[in-house]
Amino acid sequence: MKLKTVLPLALALAATLTCGAAETEGEPMPGNLAPEIPTYGPERWINSEPLTMEALRGRLVLVDFWEYTCVNCLRTLPYLREWNRRYGDLGLVIIGVHDPEFGFGRERKNVERAVEELGIDWPVLLDNDFELWRRYANNWWPRKILINPEGVIIHDHIGEGGYGKTEEVIQEEIAELNPGVELPPIMEPVNPHDRPGAVCFPATPELYAGYARGRYGHAVEMDREARYEPMTPHDVHRAYLEGDWRVEEGRLLHVSLADPPGDRVVIRCRATEVNAVLHPELGGSYRVYVDVDGMPVAKDDAGADVKWDEEGSSFVEVDAGRMYRLLDAPTYADRELALYATGDGFGLYAFTFGACVEAPGE
Structure with missing residues (x-):
């Protein structure tokens, strides 16, 4: 599990949060009556009119706490999509509760774009004030809670994994709602790393770009523009700046025109997978x-x-605030990765990592 503290930019309360891949049973929620959904207007809902637990009595409800830049949440989506397809017409209602980690995640247009691009067609609640989050005493992304037709919590799972068990509980309830229905076999693992025999190595913990939670290999100036000189060697699990940057509480901004690109952020990591949460701070798009x-x-x-340009240089085109997938290597290694800024619209929030390899023979 990776600890997260939501900053004032994203949440007006201080709370310790976790986004992680570990398979974990939740706190002793099962047996409790599910909390009511806060009374929000239609502007807080995507793919649905406002819903209440009272109105959903008689249906099986899956509450999924998620965040669209959280890599662990994104890895669970293939299972949610298939459960919705299999059981949506038989009484299952999935409610995605989106609690933003970063400021741009509070904007409806950004979540709407993510919902469309990710193929999410179930109701999504914009829980920007973390009200439903608090009612469940939650601390994790992702977290999946099943609520039976009587409104009682019957299953609670934190993090990735546990898909087979969760679907078993879904099927038990669906069978009671639909006597005699023929149900499909439990889903096989969708992601290669979910399959038996997959090996997960120690990964670099999440690296934040803001000074509140950042782990830099050198001192940084807070909330002011500064020039950073190259330094070596680079320690593992640390970030290093070169060139003109502004380190704020929850983000890193590039503050000069770099043509050709030379100012960069360097990280040394141990991983197979590297992602970055980036945002075009001036609108439009920019190349990194x-x-x-x-x-x-x-x-x-x-x-x-x-992508690659005509000269063979690799880049990503940043046109929205979201997670960008940079590396997905078949082997685990100690690597040094650098992002080069090409302008002053560069906004970096975090790096996330994975370190699993497929089972031998896959």
Whole structure:
């Protein structure tokens, strides 16, 4: 699990939060009556009119606490999509409760875009004030809570994993709601890393770009523009700045025009997968060049968002505030990854990592 503290930019209360891949049973929620959903207007709902637990009595409800830049949440979506397809017409209602970690995640247009791009067609509540989050005494992204037709919590799972058990509980309830219904076999693992025999190595913990939670290998100036000189060697699990930057509480901003790009953020990490949460602070879009160990990202190691220009340099095109997939390598290694700024619209919030490899023979 990775501890997260929501900053004032995203939440007006101080709380310790977790976004992690570990498979964990929840606090002793099962057996309790599910809290009522706060009374929000239609502007707080996507794909639905406002819902209440009272109105959903008689249905099986899956409450999914998620955040659209959280890599662990994104990895659970194939299962949610399939459960919705399989059981949505048989009484299952999924409610995605979106609690934003970063300021741009509070904007409806950004969540709407993510919902569309991610293929989410179930109701999504914009829980920007973390009201429903607090009613469940939650501290985690993702978290899945099943509520039976009587409004009682019957299953609670934190983090990734546990998909088979969750679907078993869904099927038990669906069978009671639909006597005689034929149900499909429990889903096979969708993600290769969910399959038996997959090996997960120790990954670099999440690296934040703001000074409140950042782990830099050097001192940073807070809330002011500063020039940072290159330094070596680079310690693992640390970030380093070169060039003109402004480090704020929850983000890092590039503050000069860099043409050709030379100002950069360097991280040394141990991982198979590297992602970055980026945002175009001035609107529009901008290009961020990426290299690994001083070379363009190899096609076999590239994350889904990486492209290459005519000269073979690798980059991502940042056109929205979201998580960008930079590296998805088949092997675990100690790597040095650099992001090069090409303008002053560069906004970096965090790096996330994965370190699992498929089972031998897959």
